[in-house]
Amino acid sequence: MTATQPEEPYKLALTALEKVRRKLIFGAVxxxxLTVSFYIISPRIITLLQRHLNQELAFFGVFEPFLALVKVAIVCSILVLLPYILWLIWLVFCEVFGFRRRTGFLFILVGMFLFYGGVCFCYFITLPYGVKFLLSFQKENIVPAISVGHFVNFCGMFLLAFGTIFELPLIMVLLSKAGIINPHTVGRFRRHAILIIAILAAVLTPTPDAFNMALMAVPLYLLFEIGLICSKIAVREKVQ
Incomplete structure (x- = not known):
């Protein structure tokens, strides 16, 4: 895929969004x-999360269970619509930076692999360790009563956040091909990148202990290095 340097990127971006307006409306519909459909099975999904994390839930408001089910349905819908979302992003980049549309399939495939990989990493590793650590502070006279609303917010936010942050290599390649960043320059600021990754790990992980932070920081740093290597290759191909 090749990229061009647009003279008026903001106007091109607005034009690209106008061209995909119908597709955006279709995605919203x-x-x-999908949210309505997933709402029907949302109770089963919450039950699955409960069993996976071994937690009992309660609710403290009349509308809290309803809102929790809606949030679960929305998160599941976003996970299902991810390929379509990636396709829309690719169309915008094609219009603004002149990427070849025929390479869109590879973009979508890699994007799905990274995003779902991040979601699985969070679901099977980060969430169980995080919840276990947070609840380890309970005492004999302090019994945790976890709100279903907070439980859904906690799980949904981290699942989507991990999926998004695992797209780092793909984002770096896109920005390099578009000429927005120079991977050789970015490589010289590796120390700064490590600091940013450490801060992200501290924010994204649900617990402040070093072990859980390392579970997030190490994969992020590896993704950064992979993205750096792939970006350099992409820029080299562009020059050739």
Whole structure:
């Protein structure tokens, strides 16, 4: 895929969004319909999360269970619509930076692999360790009563956050191909990148202990290095 340097990127971006306006509307309608569909099975999904994390839930408001089910349905809908979302992003980049549309399949495939990989990493590793650590502070006279609303917010936010942050190599390649960043320059600021990754790990991980932070920081740093290598290759191909 090749990229061009647009003279007026903001106007091109607005033009690109206008061209995909119908596709955006279709995506919004699809999100709504999927949310309604997932709402029906949301109780089973929450039960699955409960069993996976071994937690009992309670609610403290009349609308809290309803809102929790809606949030679960929305998160599931976003996970299902991810390929379509990636396709829309690719179309915008094609319009603004002149990428070849025929390489869009590879972009979507890699994006799905990274995003779902991040979600699985969070679901099977980070969340169980994080919840276990947070609840380890309970005492004999302090019994935790976890709100279903907070439970859904906690799980949904971290699942989507991990999926998004695992897209780092793909984002770096896109920005390098678009000429927004120079991977050779970025490589010289590796110390700064490590600091940013450490801060992100501290923010994204649900617990402040070093072990859980390392579970996030190490994969992030590896993704950064992979993204750096792939970006350099992409820029080299562009020059050739």
């Amino acid at each position: 699809s999100l709504l319909l």
